[in-house]
Amino acid sequence: MTRKVLVIGLGLIGGSIALALQKAPETKIIGYDMDSQTREHAKTLHIVDEIVTDPMQAAADVDVIIFGTPVNATLDWMEQLKSWPLKKKVLVTDTGSTKKSIMQKAGELRELGITFIGGHPMAGSHKSGVLAAKAHLFENAYYMLTPLAGEEIIHMAQLESLLKYTHAKVVSVSASEHDHMTAVVSHFPHIIAASLVHQLGGENGEYPMTRSLAAGGFRDVTRIASSNPVLWRDITLQNREELITQLEDWEAEMGRVKQLLLQGDAHEIEAYFAVAKDLRDELPISAGAIFTSFDLYVDVPDYPGVISEVTGILADEAISITNLRIVESREDVFGVLVISLQSEHDRERAAKCIAKRAHFETYIS
Numbered sequence: 001m002t003r004k005v006l007v008i009g010l011g012l013i014g015g016s017i018a019l020a021l022q023k024a025p026e027t028k029i030i031g032y033d034m035d036s037q038t039r040e041h042a043k044t045l046h047i048v049d050e051i052v053t054d055p056m057q058a059a060a061d062v063d064v065i066i067f068g069t070p071v072n073a074t075l076d077w078m079e080q081l082k083s084w085p086l087k088k089k090v091l092v093t094d095t096g097s098t099k100k101s102i103m104q105k106a107g108e109l110r111e112l113g114i115t116f117i118g119g120h121p122m123a124g125s126h127k128s129g130v131l132a133a134k135a136h137l138f139e140n141a142y143y144m145l146t147p148l149a150g151e152e153i154i155h156m157a158q159l160e161s162l163l164k165y166t167h168a169k170v171v172s173v174s175a176s177e178h179d180h181m182t183a184v185v186s187h188f189p190h191i192i193a194a195s196l197v198h199q200l201g202g203e204n205g206e207y208p209m210t211r212s213l214a215a216g217g218f219r220d221v222t223r224i225a226s227s228n229p230v231l232w233r234d235i236t237l238q239n240r241e242e243l244i245t246q247l248e249d250w251e252a253e254m255g256r257v258k259q260l261l262l263q264g265d266a267h268e269i270e271a272y273f274a275v276a277k278d279l280r281d282e283l284p285i286s287a288g289a290i291f292t293s294f295d296l297y298v299d300v301p302d303y304p305g306v307i308s309e310v311t312g313i314l315a316d317e318a319i320s321i322t323n324l325r326i327v328e329s330r331e332d333v334f335g336v337l338v339i340s341l342q343s344e345h346d347r348e349r350a351a352k353c354i355a356k357r358a359h360f361e362t363y364i365s
């Protein structure tokens with residue numbers, strides 16, 4: 001019997017889940033988004049099998065409902081769900097970055113006999129919208145589930161058997177553990193990134209040239225400030241208690257740094273950076289990497305057209321590139337071209353065909 005899945009919210013995350021689930025056998029993916037252009041794209045790009053304009057009507061006949069909406073919109077939909085005609089065994093989940101408020105609402109749904117298991121794939125990017133959706137977005141990333149206490153094992157198994165098509169690592173945690181951990185590694189860094197950009201904005205009057213100098217490091221640490229503001233408004237509002245604690249800890253930490261600078265003790269300052277370097281260098285790469293990119297470094301000789309030669313080879317082999325940059329223009333005959341690919345598999349294929357057809361050396365950082 002065909003399993004029917006309704007995805008509400010077809011942006012980066014909802015669209016990527018829908019694409020990943022296209023590989024699930026005997027599964028029909030139905031999609032809804034409040035934005036008509038998104039609905040149109042989802043249909044023409046075959047992200048879903050069917051687009052609907054009335055999610056309530058569609059929900060009556062589906063086995064699984066997945067919310068890919070910003071977290072405040074998800075709360076609104078969950079409220080509406082209470083009065084919808086649904087299949088008795090429907091399984092409802094979400095993809096939101098916060099979990100405490102959502103699971104509180106899930107408790108209300110449980111009282112009405114509706115099963116809701118919170119979900120949060122720990123992968124994504126600063127990009128948003130259906131056109132950024134990718135089937136492999138969640139590969140190897142953690143996918144956190146936050147069941148209500150006493151959730152039936154069979155419901156967990158049903159959800160996991162569907163999510164296996166995302167190729168993510170599914171783990172279960174409580175909603176409060178989730179909101180604490182994500183505040184530290186995801187939500188608070190967004191505030192810091194935005195604040196650094198604000199600080200740069202403040203330079204415009206007296207030192208307008210500063211922004212032209214914002215290169216490598218600044219761009220790395222502020223990439224996430226380019227994310228969808230509506231999404232982050234909702235996330236920070238829903239997780240504001242944890243974020244206030246993070247902010248207080250950060251203020252204390254900055255106080256410590258200020259003291260180090262006031263004292264001007266070279267040894268202590270070096271130790272501060274050394275401890276941070278060691279901790280940063282020990283971070284696992286694949287375990288829950290939030291923004292996964294598969295970079296391939298190519299040593300390319302310095303002659304006109306060499307970059308289009310490499311991209312042409314990849315195009316011939318139908319390998320998509322997500323990013324391309326030159327990290328270092330050396331003064332000798334070789335430069336390093338960094339190509340970001342969509343998956344480990346694509347990176348291996350790219351390395352092989354570049355080596356075979358162009359004889360350039362490739363390596364992974």
Ligand SMILES: NC(=O)C1=CN([C@@H]2O[C@H](COP(=O)(O)OP(=O)(O)OC[C@H]3O[C@@H](n4cnc5c(N)ncnc54)[C@H](O)[C@@H]3O)[C@@H](O)[C@H]2O)C=CC1
Pocket residue numbers: 008009010011012013014032033034035038068069070071073095096097098120121122123124125126127128129130228231235
């Ligand atoms: N952006 C990221 O990297 C990640 C985001 N998330 C979570 O996934 C959810 C979706 O985020 P993204 O896909 O990044 O956002 P997005 O902005 O790419 O997509 C959201 C989609 O929801 C639609 N939408 C907004 N309000 C709606 C409503 N009331 N009813 C129906 N559709 C509505 C929008 O039109 C849009 O197509 C959020 O809850 C977010 O916290 C989770 C992991 C990573």
Ligand SMILES: O=C(O)C(=O)Cc1ccc(O)cc1
Pocket residue numbers: 096097121122123124125126186224290291
């Ligand atoms: O782009 C990045 O590095 C992100 O931070 C992506 C992201 C955004 C929201 C999440 O809940 C999880 C991951």
